[in-house]
Amino acid sequence: MYHIPVMLKETVDALKVANDGIYFDGTLGGGGHSFAILRKGGRIIGTDLDQEALEECENRFSDFSGKFILKHGNFKNAEQFLKEEGIDAIDGAVIDLGISSHQVDADYRGFSYRYDARLDMRMNNESGFDAEYIVNNYDEKKLADVIYTFGEEKFSRRIAANIVKERAKQPIVTTGQLVEIIKKSVPFDPKSHPAKKTFQALRIEVNGELDGLKEGLESIFSMIKPGGRFSVISFHSLEDRIVKQTFAMLATGCICDKSLPVCVCGHTASGKLIGKIKPSKEEIDFNSRSTSATLRVIEKL
Numbered sequence: 001m002y003h004i005p006v007m008l009k010e011t012v013d014a015l016k017v018a019n020d021g022i023y024f025d026g027t028l029g030g031g032g033h034s035f036a037i038l039r040k041g042g043r044i045i046g047t048d049l050d051q052e053a054l055e056e057c058e059n060r061f062s063d064f065s066g067k068f069i070l071k072h073g074n075f076k077n078a079e080q081f082l083k084e085e086g087i088d089a090i091d092g093a094v095i096d097l098g099i100s101s102h103q104v105d106a107d108y109r110g111f112s113y114r115y116d117a118r119l120d121m122r123m124n125n126e127s128g129f130d131a132e133y134i135v136n137n138y139d140e141k142k143l144a145d146v147i148y149t150f151g152e153e154k155f156s157r158r159i160a161a162n163i164v165k166e167r168a169k170q171p172i173v174t175t176g177q178l179v180e181i182i183k184k185s186v187p188f189d190p191k192s193h194p195a196k197k198t199f200q201a202l203r204i205e206v207n208g209e210l211d212g213l214k215e216g217l218e219s220i221f222s223m224i225k226p227g228g229r230f231s232v233i234s235f236h237s238l239e240d241r242i243v244k245q246t247f248a249m250l251a252t253g254c255i256c257d258k259s260l261p262v263c264v265c266g267h268t269a270s271g272k273l274i275g276k277i278k279p280s281k282e283e284i285d286f287n288s289r290s291t292s293a294t295l296r297v298i299e300k301l
Ligand SMILES: C[S@@+](CC[C@H](N)C(=O)[O-])C[C@H]1O[C@@H](n2cnc3c(N)ncnc32)[C@H](O)[C@@H]1O
Pocket: 003, 004, 005, 006, 026, 027, 028, 029, 030, 031, 032, 033, 034, 047, 048, 049, 050, 053, 073, 074, 075, 076, 096, 097, 098, 099, 100, 101, 123
């Protein structure tokens, strides 16, 4: 299985899919959410940074020929992709952030600390920037900051110092080498793999996952027709904070200082918050990767 879609029913039901409505899926992955939208009669224009995801979806959607368009690229460029296809507005959108199970489970992609592979971690294999570059070129402070900020790893300084020490002897080119360095840097914890947080941090840095996320979400939302909905799934607090704040701002009217007698900002709400949903216990039991997911939905006014 390429990827088990998270909160599939909740995410797609929230969109209230209309027959022949156009839906943007910015993170196609294994196509689980898009496939459900197609089955409900919707049309899909979708993107993914990963060519392997596009190939998977091309095959999976073959019964829906003419009802979908797949684009290689970053969902932050949604407006451009839609305009290229002559689409001025969409009926809804879905973003399911992070990586697919396929990416983690593919032993040659370097996303997983479970397999020894080249230190890659690129979603987009056309990008020249990978984990090997970061680990061998960032200075110690920058490395520690990345590991602390994106991995919330409290031993980030020790890990960064040991990376710098080891790379002076020989370049660090495999996940196996990196795992050994991390193991020597953090105390043993029976509940969590020592490299989990550092690998998450490097992956976020390699793929610029948080860069321009707010602007990307706003841009997709701007293309949605009144009454249309936007479902976004995030997997860690850094992402969810951005989604929450972006949606809150879109759903807020005047943002003037409360002491002002009249509004001078001219800010008006363009959306209505529909809700925040967490996976059910049954889903978590069935798919443990859903555990940390949060779905947020907003409707265009
Ligand atoms: C969690 S998976 C999506 C799974 C999908 N919803 C499904 O049901 O199979 C995330 C996917 O988004 C892609 N991705 C992550 N950030 C992206 C971005 N900024 N632009 C385009 N694709 C992105 C990844 O390559 C990955 O394939």
